[in-house]
Amino acid sequence: MSEDKKKSIMDYDTVALDEENHALVIIDQTKLPYNTEILSLTKQEDIWSAIYLLQVRGAPAIGVAAAIGIYLAAREIEASDFEEFYQKFRKAKDYLDSARPTAVNLSWALKRMEGIVLDNKDKPVAEIVEELHKEAVKIREEDIWVCKTIGEYGLTLVNPGDGLLTHCNAGQLATVKYGTATAPMYLGQERGYHFRIFSDETRPLLQGARLTSFELKESGLDVTVICDNMSASVMRKGWVNAVFVGCDRVAANGDTANKIGTSMVALAAKRYGVPMYICAPTSTIDLNTPTGKEIHIEERPASEVVEMWYEKPMAPEGVKVFNPAFDVTDHDLIAGIVTEYGIAREPYSESLKEIFRRKQEALKDE
Template identity: 70%
Template sequence: MEEKNIMTYETVSLDDENSQLVIIDQTRLPYETKMLYLKTQKEIWTAIYLLQVRGAPAIGVAAAIGIYLAAKEIKADNYDDFYKAFKEAKDYLASARPTAVNLFWALDRMEKVVLDNADKSVEEIVKLLHDEAVAIKEEDIWVCKSIGEYGLSLVEPGIGILTHCNAGQLATAKYGTALAPIHLGQERGYNFKVFADETRPLLQGARLTAYELHSAGVDVTLICDNMASIVMKNGWVQAVFVGCDRVAANGDAANKIGTSGVAILAKHYGIPFYVCAPTSTIDMECATGDDIHIEQRPAEEVTEMWYKERMAPKGVKVYNPAFDVTDHDLITAIITEYGIAKPPYSESLKEIFAKKEAAKKNK
């Protein structure tokens, strides 16, 4: 039987009847599409840590569902006991990844439901947590589509686009962030020519972006990270779209390691560099990129993960940061679900949040 197209799978979902978080195991792609059915907090923590679920928005959705499932299992007769157990579960899940702000944003949003409903029964609170987890996922789909529409407004059909890492449907509930303009453009016959960096050391560009875009029928060419300069010099790239895991108040943006190098190249060749950022990834309490904690990953990801035999000498020192920070002066625009922010970001990001608040009041 022919295998389903990867684009027909849900990246992250809730099986409430069986109390399971259901995810695509992204460490197995593209050679195997394996669904994971996670019940325990340890399983969910491990899936986030090992990048079986990855991408800031998808991590946020998984965390919301995960903490809801934890709440379902809490045996408590009163609010205080329930909240104490809830807080322990929340702190545990929050420890899985330190850089992606969506993890903390989603967990804080779920905690607010508990705090705002202290007068209700435990059963009622759990039901409200379910509704909030579902809302977070549904909102992510709307957010990504909106980012896609704004992104499309900045480009012309037929151009070349370069992207780094994977900020597509596999990183979100649907569409993606940086890949949302590409997916929407594909639906509308824009015929973009996309260059996907392989994205060392975990190869999210090779394993995930190239796979997802190829499955969607997009004209995609895979390149090694160190080939970005030559394709730009050749005139094959007219725009760069990347996602992000955290944006500081001044517009500095943390994204998968290697992103800042792409931004430097884009500036050298005069190519616009766009960061696609849901407002949930924008941390206005974080002044600059210097304040963003950068996760360090295991050395084995560099020395042996993708090789039949170890490809580096034993005992050699390895520096393996998961992210780097792109300075705001390298970023042409930050695309959000509430509009496009342009320099100076210290002002335009405030305007984006003002639009968000106004939209909430008008609901």
């Protein structure tokens, strides 16, 4: 673990593979913005904990971390034949997959890595492990392209000087680079758009205040932190021209699960005529989940609400606390879902299938 206050947060890789030491390297996001601590993780228990405890967070970053993590697990497997290797691989995969139930990128990345194992089952175990290594690196590199492309599509939806609002952190700290919801903001910054950004604080874990405002400010963007319950006020004043948020899962009908409070932003945006855009890599789209009702919503400890940010508990001892980590935004509140293969619009049951058709065509041409 190391600490360096001279470098900007944007100079660090959110998620990386240390080839020399065979380690998953992440920024410990629970320590931001006060301390930049870099964790080098080699044990599966530590990687699982890092995902569960939100030391690495954001659906794309979790997917990349999972791919690297399962590759590192495969390196440690001792097996005399493929069947023994695969049995131990599945055990390690299921263990990592249990860390976060809502973010589909976790299971997506692990399934993709499992596919590499099965596609190479006739090869020696050492070669299978090397194929896993290549795939983990590929998944990380793909994330950079995906986010930049989402940013390009997102930029077509706004104009220079616009006010943009975002909730939680779907920025570079949630991906390898650019972010999803922040990708249009960063590309706009490079091209002189001079956006005005409003960042919801995002209770109870304050990712918007601690992370989004931190990375945007470090990058020179005009960012203002607001409490979650202020979003309607800034929209009513006409200060917001569009809302960009990320998500952890998109259902087949266009319902999306994102950090708790997103649905309230969507309702306010609908009331004030502000378009709400979901920035979602295709890896986050789950066509096997029909609607938002079927998305499992993770519930987290009460301490995050009543104790985490306070010297003394801010609620009566023993009071009941409900702490869902995510909520579902209904598809009719969403103006568009921005992916790396285009922008899906209503009816999402059809347009999301078209997005995947484009993806398959693109993959055939590679």
